Amino acid sequence: MLNDLIEIFLLGGLQSGMYSLLALGFTLIYGISGVVNLAHGSFYMLGAYMFVTLGAIGFLGAGTMLNAVFVLVLAAIVVGIIASMIYRVTIHPVLGDEVAIMVATVCIALIMQQFVIIFYGVTFPRVAWPEDSILMNTANILGVTIEYSYIAAFVVSLALFGTLMLIITKTKMGKAMRAVSQDVEAAMLMGINTERLYMLTMGLSAMLATFAGILITSSTTKSAGAWMWLQPLALSFAIVILGGLGSIKGSLIGGFILGYAEQTVKTTVPEGGAIVGVVPLIVMVLVLLLRPKGLFGKRVELEE
Amino acid sequence: MLEVQDLTVHYDGAMALNRVNLEVGDGQFVGVVGPNGSGKSTLLRALSGILTEVEPGKKERPSLSGSILFEGKEISKLKAWQITKLGIIHCPERRRPFAEMTTLENLEMGAYLRKDKKDVRKDLERVYELFPILKERANQMSRTLSGGEQQMLAIARALMSKPKLLLIDEPSLGLAPILKETVLKTIKEIWSSGVTILLVEQDVAITLATAQKIYILAHGRMVTHGAKEELMKDRDIREVYLGL
Numbered sequence: 001m002l003n004d005l006i007e008i009f010l011l012g013g014l015q016s017g018m019y020s021l022l023a024l025g026f027t028l029i030y031g032i033s034g035v036v037n038l039a040h041g042s043f044y045m046l047g048a049y050m051f052v053t054l055g056a057i058g059f060l061g062a063g064t065m066l067n068a069v070f071v072l073v074l075a076a077i078v079v080g081i082i083a084s085m086i087y088r089v090t091i092h093p094v095l096g097d098e099v100a101i102m103v104a105t106v107c108i109a110l111i112m113q114q115f116v117i118i119f120y121g122v123t124f125p126r127v128a129w130p131e132d133s134i135l136m137n138t139a140n141i142l143g144v145t146i147e148y149s150y151i152a153a154f155v156v157s158l159a160l161f162g163t164l165m166l167i168i169t170k171t172k173m174g175k176a177m178r179a180v181s182q183d184v185e186a187a188m189l190m191g192i193n194t195e196r197l198y199m200l201t202m203g204l205s206a207m208l209a210t211f212a213g214i215l216i217t218s219s220t221t222k223s224a225g226a227w228m229w230l231q232p233l234a235l236s237f238a239i240v241i242l243g244g245l246g247s248i249k250g251s252l253i254g255g256f257i258l259g260y261a262e263q264t265v266k267t268t269v270p271e272g273g274a275i276v277g278v279v280p281l282i283v284m285v286l287v288l289l290l291r292p293k294g295l296f297g298k299r300v301e302l303e304e
Numbered sequence: 305m306l307e308v309q310d311l312t313v314h315y316d317g318a319m320a321l322n323r324v325n326l327e328v329g330d331g332q333f334v335g336v337v338g339p340n341g342s343g344k345s346t347l348l349r350a351l352s353g354i355l356t357e358v359e360p361g362k363k364e365r366p367s368l369s370g371s372i373l374f375e376g377k378e379i380s381k382l383k384a385w386q387i388t389k390l391g392i393i394h395c396p397e398r399r400r401p402f403a404e405m406t407t408l409e410n411l412e413m414g415a416y417l418r419k420d421k422k423d424v425r426k427d428l429e430r431v432y433e434l435f436p437i438l439k440e441r442a443n444q445m446s447r448t449l450s451g452g453e454q455q456m457l458a459i460a461r462a463l464m465s466k467p468k469l470l471l472i473d474e475p476s477l478g479l480a481p482i483l484k485e486t487v488l489k490t491i492k493e494i495w496s497s498g499v500t501i502l503l504v505e506q507d508v509a510i511t512l513a514t515a516q517k518i519y520i521l522a523h524g525r526m527v528t529h530g531a532k533e534e535l536m537k538d539r540d541i542r543e544v545y546l547g548l
Contacts, residue, residue: 033360034360034361035360095359095360096358096359096360096363096365175405175413176413176416178402178404178405179402179405182402182405183400183403184359184360185354185359185396185400186401188353188354188357188383188385188388189352190388190413190414190416190417190461191385191388191416191465192385194357194359195358195383
């Protein structure tokens with residue numbers, strides 16, 4: 001019993017941090033441009049595949065930790081640029097029409113899935129840190145076995161979350177993002193080029209999804225697959241609906257609630273790992289029934 | 305400075321502006337009066353480019369024809385941010401401060417496009433002199449400001465953009481008479497500092513008291529224009545449109 005509680009507390013907490021990072025990008029692009037990006041999970045997937053593909057090139061020495069970290073950042077940048085361009089070509093032209101945006105983003109997701117199948121086949125490439133890396137070792141904390149990569153993923157997730165908060169509150173670009181999320185017309189009158197800002201935001205959002213994709217995959221399943229975009233999409237959706245669409249604070253707290261809920265199921269229910277995918281859906285249904293605007297939902301506003 | 309020719313705006317089939325002509329000379333103070341729904345705000349929104357912008361959640365996209373010349377350059381096809389960059393600054397109806405940002409951050413947003421940091425700081429001091437209350441409220445969220453303070457903030461924010469031509473939409477809306485006076489006095493001060501002004505108002509008395517040239521807009525058409533004295537001479541205009 002006590003062991004279970006400790007396991008839920010530790011593993012749930014670590015997982016929660018990564019979930020918050022995953023949902024952050026989803027809530028960011030919605031809060032600023034009003035786009036419900038159903039391709040968010042696809043950028044998560046693309047990130048993992050990019051990590052594999054670029055990792056094979058071995059810029060700073062194949063198979064070294066230094067190279068892996070470099071490739072992590074490079075993959076985020078590459079996916080960010082791809083996402084910006086996809087946004088400009090497919091979503092921006094239909095901005096203002098929510099239904100068209102959803103259709104467009106679902107199409108992007110399906111196209112990317114096919115793209116992955118065509119280029120990589122239905123294989124499951126390995127997404128992990130180098131074998132000899134310390135991250136692949138496990139630690140024993142209070143009787144719970146945890147891989148270092150899991151802890152590292154948590155720490156990096158929170159660091160990235162904090163970095164984004166700093167960008168939004170302190171930098172000129174961040175202030176422009178907040179202005180646009182609060183009153184897009186007034187923001188345009190200040191001279192903000194919203195088209196460029198939306199492209200940047202989409203790029204940033206996809207970068208966060210990439211980081212989440214690589215960090216989560218490399219510390220859990222360790223393999224990518226053409227269908228790996230669906231589960232994170234459902235998760236991000238559930239988290240931001242729980243936390244309130246467009247709310248950054250909401251994505252952090254929603255991430256923790258979902259993370260703990262999932263871990264509780266995994267630990268306490270026999271064969272819990274197999275049914276854990278249902279948890280976000282149940283949470284989503286409950287929130288929509290009980291408090292449709294979410295915990296911190298002001299709908300479009302993106303608060304500090 | 306600004307020359308509008310045959311400006312026509314269609315909203316989803318309905319005509320909001322019908323072949324409107326308007327001219328604002330360098331350094332002039334021009335007013336546009338007209339009742340609710342006559343197209344005053346549409347006119348300013350067309351001038352600042354916000355009317356035809358693509359926005360999240362905005363379904364209808366009005367169509368615009370005619371020409372808008374600013375300093376001899378056609379601007380009717382430009383994006384809102386490009387028009388702002390040219391120095392046409394629109395101070396919108398209902399003030400529209402960024403509610404979840406502080407007064408200071410709002411003012412910084414006004415200077416978004418400016419690269420001259422030193423002058424921005426000077427201008428900040430200047431607007432604080434013009435509106436001392438904003439300095440007191442500098443670190444307060446703008447949603448906590450009173451209506452009058454928000455109007456001052458809106459004007460101050462527009463000033464931070466270093467306008468050549470300042471478009472002001474209904475600055476007196478919802479303000480107590482004494483506040484109206486203050487706001488108006490400030491607009492006059494801004495004008496005397498060399499900024500060209502195009503003021504749109506429902507309050508005829510205010511406009512007559514300040515503008516050098518007044519346009520009367522009704523049902524999307526320019527009925528007439530002229531100096532106060534000319535307009536007052538015409539009994540029909542005085543009674544029907546000015547209500548005096």
